[in-house]
Amino acid sequence: MKTFVRFLYIIPLLTLWACEEKQIVGDSACPSCPVVSKVDPAVAQEGSEVTVTGQRFGNDKSKVSLEIITEPQKTVIAPADILSVTDTEIKFKVPAGRQGMGKIVVKVDVGTEVLASDDAGITDKPADVLFAFSGKGQFTIATLSGQAGDEVVIKGINFGTRKEDIVIKIGTVNIPQENILAVSDTEIKFKIPKGVPAKDTVIVLVSNFAVGGVLEFTYDVPKITSTLLKGAKDEIITIQGTNFTPVKTEIKLFIGSVEIAPANIESSSDTEIKFKIPRRTGSGKITLNISDFEALEKPDFQYVTTYTVGTFTYTTGIAGTDYGSVKDFKIDTASGSDVIYLGYQQLLENTYIVRIENNPQSPAVPVAVPFNLPQLLLTKNAQGKYIIPTFRWLVPLGDKILCHYFTSFGSEEFRITEITKSPSTPSPRFVERSNSGIEFSNATAANANQLYATRYISSNGPDNGSSIYSLTRSNTAGARFAYSSIYNSTIYSFDDIEYYNGQLYLCDAKNYKIYAYQQGKGKLWMFSTISGGGTSTADDTPIASAGYRAPTDLAFDMAGNMFICDSENSIIRKISKLSSAQPLVSTIAGDLNLSGKVDGIGKKARFNKPTFLGIGKGGRIYVYDSGNGAIRVITPD
CATH class of the missing domain: 2.60.40.10 (Immunoglobulins)
Structure with a gap:
């Protein structure tokens, strides 16, 4: 009976205990429960003030309690240490005598129940709702x-x-x-x-x-202390700096967008990295990444292209000649191969256009195929004999070749003739004929219907000045060119003209200069000297102070580099990226004033008054080496 009475006495106590506190935890389970989103600072010492940011805290400090779950225990913040409460922010002071790391849980008494923020573990919550607190002086502040x-x-x-x-x-x-x-x-x-x-x-x-x-x-983030670096293929370059690593596998090195293969990294230490330059790396910013940290500096790297000179071997199409009297020399890549066209005068007997196709992928020896102009043009004088034309220039254009020549037997006549490229069916057609004495000395094509040509003002030669002409024809089939003078000079002598990127560029062998005829603001054409007149022929000379001796021909590659036959110096020059802010002039093949016929790399090669050049596929440079009566080919690495 006593036991039963005692049991009856316990029942209401259990009921009271069960009803004393009802917690609904988790924001998804309880839309009205408080939510903790941030604790600032996340690490604090006893006595420090901490701010808890969140939602639905209410505004009554007496209704709010604060716990820090450090599992398997918890720390309850004393009411005196809760400094202030708003609906979105609670400020409290870190208590003394306890330490740990856990998640802050906010509880709000709403009368019938206690609403709490989610306390289901701490590892699945973002780091910014974790809080570490401790006593003072446990490790060195450093x-x-x-x-x-x-x-x-x-x-x-x-x-x-x-x-x-x-x-x-x-x-x-x-x-x-x-x-x-x-x-x-x-x-x-x-x-x-x-x-x-x-x-x-x-x-x-x-x-x-x-x-x-x-x-x-x-x-300790890596830092590069080296400034401008430069080098050619297979050279070993050293990058100096701090906080590098001796572990090569942790290094990633880029020049521009090109990654240097790990096999090319020769060695590394804390202060320097040595790497071998791969072929055709190109120039650009050096980016160094070590253990996922990028170096603080990005110096420029300048790739130095290596140019190897060889003698172009081919089978001659005219017995007993080495084409020692070439009047013009052009490279045509329209067919996919490098096709060399030479305008050739064989004494006073015959005038030829010679076609030599070079496909570096083919093992066959190229063959020089001649077009005999008198036979093609069927031009006879009054006695019924062929008039031998004096050849001036040619321009490969589409499926045709435009060539300019004049005849001087009987009445003087100047002609531009269009000839089909096929040697078997050349089909010549006159597109301009004049007896007014306009003798164009060279020409370049902007497109199929627009040529620019130069001529000597006097038939006495270039000493009396030169002019630039525009030759235009309509799109009508069979239309001939109409021409007009666009620039005249009594000072300059134009030995070559090239159209590139909307502008005209000319070289002057007599005055040792390179000119530009460019469209400026308002589309006005302006004539200017861009290089020459200086004395320096050293590498990396600024364009304005470079010096030449008889620059006779120029051409552009796909990257916008200009190449020049510096004939009297027997060298080939390069103006790097003419459109850049500071173009530089350097010698890529041959050595100053050392003439001869020697194949080799760069300055070890020798030329003898190179006169013409042109650019083939892959950046190959073909040079007519007039003093040696040979065609040379320069191959970039």
Whole structure:
């Protein structure tokens, strides 16, 4: 009976206990429950003020309680340490005598029940709602620094001796347990892994309790101290700097967008990296990445192209000649191969256009195929004999060749003739014929219906000046060219003219200069000297101070580099990227004033008054070496 009475007495007590507090946790389960979104600061010491940001806290401090779950226990913040409460913000003071790391839980008493923020574990919540608090003076306040693989030491007290009790975080990144090398009561030694932040706060936990102190870690980011670097293929280049690494596999190196293969990285240390330049790397910014950290500096790298000179071998199509009297020389790539066209005068007997097709992929020896102009044009004088035309220039254009010549037997006549490229069916057609004495000396094509040509003002030669002419024809089939003078000079002598990127460029062998005839603002054409007149022939000379001796021909490659036959110096010059802010002039083949016929790389090669040049596929440069009566080919690496 007594037992039953006691049981009846317990029932209402259990009922009262069960009704005392009802918690609904989790925002999804309880739309009206408080939510914690941020704790600032995330690490604090006793006595520090901390702000909890969130929603639905209410405005009555007496109704709010605050807990820090450090599992398996919790710390309840005393009401006196809760400083202020608004619906979106709670300020509290870190209590003394406890330490740990956990998730803050806010509870709000609404009368019938207590509503709480979600307390279902701490590992599945974002880092910014975790909070670490501790007593003071547990480790040395200092700054650590280093790189991936470096060993660093944290000094302090009360660390214990068990590595498995230690957790180290740099920002939100956990240091792997295998990187914690040694632990004593006064120091922890660990190795920096890859992937840590460049700069962040260090948090140390011992048995899940945060160790006091504020420790900052700074990654020693690599820095390049080298300035401009340059070199050619297979050369070894050294990048100097700080905070590199001796581990080559941790290095990623780029020049522009081209990655240098790991096999090309010869060696590395903390202060320098040596790498071998791959073929055709190109120029650009050097980007160095070590252990996922990019170097602070990005110096320029200038790739030096290597040019190898050879003698072009072919089977002659005219017995007993080496084409030693070439009047013009052009390269045509329209067919996919490099086709060389030479305008050739054989004494006073015959005038030829010679076609030589060079396909570097084919093992066959190229053959020189001649077009005999008198036979093609069937021009006879009054006695019924063929008039031998004096050849001036040619321009490959589409499926035709335009050639200019004049005849001087009987009445003087000047002609531009269009000839089909096929040697078997040349089909000549006159497109301009004049007896007015206009003798065009060279020409270039802007398109099929627009030519620009130069002529000597006087038949006495270039000493009396030159003119630039525009030759235009309509799209009508069979239309002939109409021409007009667009520039006249009594000073300059135009030995070649080239159209490139909407502009005209000319060279003057007599005055040792290179000119531009360009359209400026308002589409007005302006004539200017862009190079020459200086004395320097050294490499990397600024364009305005470069010097030449009889520049006779020029051509452009696909990248916008200009190449020049510096005839009297027996060298081939290059003006790098003429459109850039500071074009530089250098010698790519031959050596100043050293003539001869020698194949080789760069300045080891020799020419004898190179007169004409043209650009083929892949950047190959074909040169008519007039003093040697030979065609030379320059191959860039």
